[in-house]
Amino acid sequence: MVNTLIVSGGSEPGRDLLERYYKQADKVIAVDKGLNYLSKYGFEADYIIGDFDSVDTKVLADADQDKLIKYPSEKSMTDFEIALEKAIELKSDNIYLLSAMGDRMDHTMANILLLKRLATLDIRGYILDENNLISYVDGEIEIDKNDYKYLSIVVLEDTLVTLKGVKYTLDKEKVSFPSSLTISNEIVDDKGYIETDKFSLYMLTDHKENI
Template identity: 30%
Template sequence: MESKQQPDTARRVGTTCVVFAAGTYFDTPLSIPGDAFVVAADGGLDHARELGIHADAVIGDFDSIAGPIPEQSGTIRLPEEKDDPDLLSALKVGWSQGARTFYIYGALGGRVDHSIANIQILARLAAHGGIGYLFGDGTVVTAIADGSLSFPADAATRGAGRMVSVFSHSDRSTNVTEQGLKYQLDHATMLNTTIQGVSNEFLTATPAFISVGSGTLVVTFPIEAGLPRVERHHAFTGDLGTLSTAVSAALATPRQH
């Protein structure tokens, strides 16, 4: 069954959405909360099936799936030509179900253009008060806007000596503070054309704190550290938008007849 509508599932505000994408998995340990809403994006369904995980919704143009396309009410088939990548569409489905925290597997590795696009999607989530985590080869990538990430001392110890890097996704990020790391910043300004936060390190038995007053930071940290506590400096508005199957006029090209 094909559907252009979002799945008719009870909306669970505050739940976590787990997304399976079609990229590389690196034997990463999976963390799936019991109340998670699970979305498979295109070929990510093959991975979910291999792991024995049921997807509440399946979405994509299905150009990378190896197994059969499921005939269920939560299947959303998208056209091949569209502005939104399958992963963004999957996050929109999760957002519509009330999720604001997203665990995303299979979104790093492989094609570098896909990895860059997926990091940009993290920034879009952050701009509306959500947060996403891309799980890669021993590393987690996230983005935070006008807020902070806190790692307790025991988490920092688990990741001691491993790299923590901070980049400004915004043209300008102000009031950036990094504490509990080998190299510390105090109310600094970071630019997206200046590299100031790469290859930092957790300190042993020391809480770590990364904060930005205004702007969006992309942060990478070792998976051993676990996920941080997230705080935001103000309320956010807006959302990820509705599912889009259109191609913008700026990208449209004449068809050959």
């Protein structure tokens, strides 16, 4: 199994989160400003990708120049997607994506939806921050009960959803797009079971604020 960590340029991850996934990574990819976050704690990247318009100039100068893969600022895909393609090229089985969310909602939404690219290749992708984990279900999946409080399913088209081992169960329930029916559930058994007939996102969160 090849585990790849991608650290992008969104909201800065805390040290504990970054260190946890850094230690279990076989390959590490820094995306532009993500190099700042890794360098702050003395962590090194195997590949440094981007147009380097947001990384600190000293951090970039101190990096191993042989690891730099520079792209022009005007291009047909984001630095994040380029890094994702690199992780695919590395034959990753699991890709952990830190700092993939932030103040730029356009980038955040695009990054989340790019998880479908991984689904088509049977690669498991996880977008994480201090409060959330986002991944996908394309068929069926079991999720261990863990420290997250809430489990939500976000369908992207009309979808049949089955949920077991959770507070609010469903049995091949048609969930229309858009809908909040499958938001803020909770895993109550040792494992939660999700089955969908269409690609959907699942989200785990321990943040308590409602909007």
